[in-house]
Amino acid sequence: MSIIVRRADSSDIPAIQAIGLLTWPTTYLPFTSPNYVLANLNSWWTESAVRQTIEEDVTFVACDGEQVLGAVTVGEFEGESVIWKIYVLPEAQGKRIGLMLMNTALELIGENCDARLEFVKGNEHARDFYEKAGFTFDFEEEPGDGSVTVWMRRKARATSR
Template identity: 35%
Template structure:
């Protein structure tokens, strides 16, 4: 699949709200159901993938969308955490996995973090999400600790990427890859 060549990365606007939420609605059950169960998926969708949870990040300019053929097919959301830039969300619709869109979004997030003066990027993923682990390791992230979430849910694995010597890639807002 050679989709990435027609993908547009840009800052999300208010008009993208439903598309951004739909990415979560489609990716979470497939990603987290097998790892953490239906209750965790339902909790996450209700807590992190609603208009109330998404609008502030869009308004603050912290959400980037990947658009293909007029449809939002992926997104990231970032924000500061203890002097570092946290990558809170990076999701691509299942039918667009392995098309290079996740990599485009990751490289753009790294470039923006560096441009904004951050020395480090951090994120967490659920233990057992081997696809996420491999993806982040590919970009140079290493584990810094684990956090127990309880309730039978796997640990959150915290990882980081020092940015001072990371090559990064410049991706301008609205640029076609």
């Protein structure tokens, strides 16, 4: 397996959608409802939603040859860099692909800027992964759909003057 990470383009939309469709149910059904999973698949993983993240944010894909195994999107929220949607196909997990995607996202953001991300409370696998990448708890919020969103932050590295 020879994994490369590259910037996504519109030809990657079906593969990125497949990642969402294959990862969301197994990731979120253990601690949310089927309605929550379905609602988010229908809002964040549609062709138009994935196209929008490719066009308005920066999306990277991890590939083994022509097969897309994972994706990450870096965008902005409240004037700060945010890592959105970092997912790896179930059969490719445990092969450091998520780490490659995370490192690519952090490299894009740069060491001199804070990086933020969020996950649904109950997703302990995500929390552990993010903590290993240097993120710490920032705050929680309730978006009104019965879930709790946990926000984490990785502080910019201090620069010497």
